[in-house]
Amino acid sequence: MVKTNKIHYYVDLDGVLANHDAQSVTYQVKMSNTKDNDSGTKYDIRDYKNGFFRTMPLMPDAHLFQDYLKGIDNDRVHILSAVPKRRTSASSVFDEKREWVQEHFPFIRSINIHIVFREHKALFATLHPHSILIDDNKSNINEWRHAGGIGILHTDAVSSIKKSMAIHSALWDVI
Ligand SMILES: [Mg+2]
Numbered sequence: 001m002v003k004t005n006k007i008h009y010y011v012d013l014d015g016v017l018a019n020h021d022a023q024s025v026t027y028q029v030k031m032s033n034t035k036d037n038d039s040g041t042k043y044d045i046r047d048y049k050n051g052f053f054r055t056m057p058l059m060p061d062a063h064l065f066q067d068y069l070k071g072i073d074n075d076r077v078h079i080l081s082a083v084p085k086r087r088t089s090a091s092s093v094f095d096e097k098r099e100w101v102q103e104h105f106p107f108i109r110s111i112n113i114h115i116v117f118r119e120h121k122a123l124f125a126t127l128h129p130h131s132i133l134i135d136d137n138k139s140n141i142n143e144w145r146h147a148g149g150i151g152i153l154h155t156d157a158v159s160s161i162k163k164s165m166a167i168h169s170a171l172w173d174v175i
């Protein structure tokens with residue numbers, strides 16, 4: 001039998017694939033940090049208007065993820081993105097994010113696009129035996145690891161992809 005990669009890959013949207021930061025400047029909704037922020041966020045948002053998530057630009061290095069993820073069996077490539085609980089007048093953040101993924105990452109299966117509340121991300125860590133989360137939010141990574149998953153704290157696409165490939169190589173002979 002041909003040996004195959006068994007790892008599942010979960011990739012965050014905002015700050016990893018989608019340029020949420022640039023969009024918040026465009027929409028003029030960026031506010032300095034407050035103690036009420038969701039844990040792990042770098043800044044606060046006054047309000048999310050209709051279209052904010054649907055029209056986010058790609059991160060400058062997102063094309064590297066497009067190439068990398070396309071090379072992995074699409075059963076095991078997931079988007080795991082959170083919706084804001086407050087300060088949103090957008091009618092459907094869920095639909096906007098889903099449509100964004102379908103436009104920019106059309107090879108990702110609809111069933112593998114998971115749009116959830118932030119604190120529920122860690123529930124996905126052990127749905128499969130070996131799951132990597134690539135996320136720029138430290139709390140998400142800590143919670144993912146605590147739940148039994150493998151976390152890569154994202155800073156840029158080159159580093160995250162290199163780490164992901166290193167994990168794949170390291171696990172190749174043991175899973
Ligand atoms: Mg993020």
